[in-house]
Amino acid sequence: MITSFAAAFVSVIGTVMALLYVRRKFGSVPLLFCRRSHMEISRHVESFLRSYGSQILRRYSYSEVRKMTNSFKSKLGQGGYGSVYKGKLLDGRHVAVKVLSKSKGDGEEFMNEVASIGRTSHVNIVTLLGYCFEGQKRALIYEFMPNGSLEKFIFAEEDLEHPKLDWETQYQIALGIARGLEYLHRGCNTRILHFDIKPHNILLDEDFHPKVSDFGLAKLCPKKESIISMSDPRGTIGYIAPEVVCRTIGRVSHKSDVYSYGMMVLEIVGGRKNVNTGADRSSEIYFPNWIYKRVQLFEDPGLRGISNEEDKEKAMKMVLVSLWCIQTDPSNRPTMSQVVDMLQGSLESLQMPPRPYLSSPPRSPPESPTTYQLSS
Template sequence: MTNSFRDKLGEGGFAIVYRGKLPNDCLVAVKILKESKGSGEEFINEVASISTTSHVNIVTLLGFCFEGSKRALIYDFMPNGSLDRFISNNNSLPKDQLGWGKLLEIAVGIARGIEYLHQGCNTRILHFDIKPHNILLDKDFNPKISDFGLAKISPNRSSTVSMLGVRGTIGYIAPELVYRALGEVSYKSDVYSYGMMVLEMVGETKNTDTDADHSSEVYFPDWIYHHLAQNAQLDLNHILNEDEHLMIRKMIIVGLWCIQTNPRMRPSMTRVLEMLEGSIESLQIPPNLHIASTNLSAANPSTSESAL
């Protein structure tokens, strides 16, 4: 179905993705997992858990292959690729191709998908790798959460999970995964990753001086919090009218709430949706309480799962 793996869509730390076509001409994405140790029991558990999900903002698993060391997942093909293609400063696509209204819709859709994983499934699923690269966009730019390679099923729908190591992508990892004294690892870890992603959706469209001395660069959430608290001009590209300014301000406030250092101060995804879909006048600016650490910088993101 992949025409001998001729059309490579992308590659990550755990898998290579190829474009394929089913006999009925339906396009698919075939994710070939790289060889891993063990009997493959974790792979089967992952497939079993994802196959029970059904949500408009979650990728649809069409099938899988498990033969010896060969493991593959077959998903619906997403023609617009991943979100990072549209928000990264290094992309070749027009910055205004989506527009602020569509970016807000995408943020809401992702929040709905995460809320479903946390609240709507038979078992609570914690993703642990929410980032723009793992958000796929269909032909209408509706977001689909993908890549459950680092996900964990929370037993008995518990809010917390027990983990021995750190997992996720640098820049989106919740601080409690690194500094366990901050609190237990829970679904609030996904909330933190979501918040960093939302701020990136806003921040990557800001004018930057590529020749500037980045050694003195201010941690972006601190910069944006300062301007928001002072009600100053955020100097972001393509703010064309008051409605767009309010959309951006709403996304920033929600993002700052989500990245609070104390997990208990972060909202649930249900509350995030209420804030995104509610009135901007009802939103309060959160306290500026988060860790500004270069170790958590998204400048050079990489996915990992390593022991402390």
């Protein structure tokens, strides 16, 4: 029998799927804008590029893009906004070239990428090197990340090509992503909210240092402001903060990225998707609920690859921080700066968070948090 928690989860997921279907089918832009001619859209994007992109990013012609990718010979992956190919610049540097889908004619995702990461510089944010815009032909040129996306390293079962990472590496990846998000939220002149944090959008360099990528859904807001208005949900099912779908839960803000981060780190810890519809027992369908119960009762969570106390401590820190990040009420979640401090601090200093609920937040105050300590 499915628990009430799982039922609430299914209800929310159903709502998200319906809303995202409407968005994909009808678009999120006003009807008048959708009716713009290709020429009007091109003028709009060109005006934007003069303001944001032309001074700091190199502009490539489409023929140059074809040449650097060897006519799109080596495909690295496929995303919601287009395909990514491996390329090589004239100076010998390898690059990743994202060729955007023609169906996204309004140019929103293209402009989001240029405006958001075109002026950023951080070790945990992927570097945008240039772009191509020739009417319907649009591409973005990024630094090349040899190890690809985080996704293939945490969901692989017995994949010899992409073995499960050790706990020190997983911990450093979680910390690096937190630092990248902290920079987006606090280190830029304009606050950048990503809205699509998930393993697929975290890239790894040759040393497995993580970099946040894919800013097609990003929103920019003044640095002093944190609350933003949104006309429709954006993000990926399984990582979307509850307030993005149901505004009665709370206001959409940088705390929405915190929620997505927490859900992603739980998947890193568990080595599985947070929702497992094939689980034998209903209690194991939703991993955050399952892991919370185990930690609350000081039971062994049975995480793979833990061979010593150091691994155990890193794993427990990642679990507790994640459970704080996925609190239903945004005001109960930490900021990304606090997440960095929590990960770098001692396990003994972390408190057991209240149980996160996907339905509306409880009316009564949450139970008093207790300090979590390693069992011997």
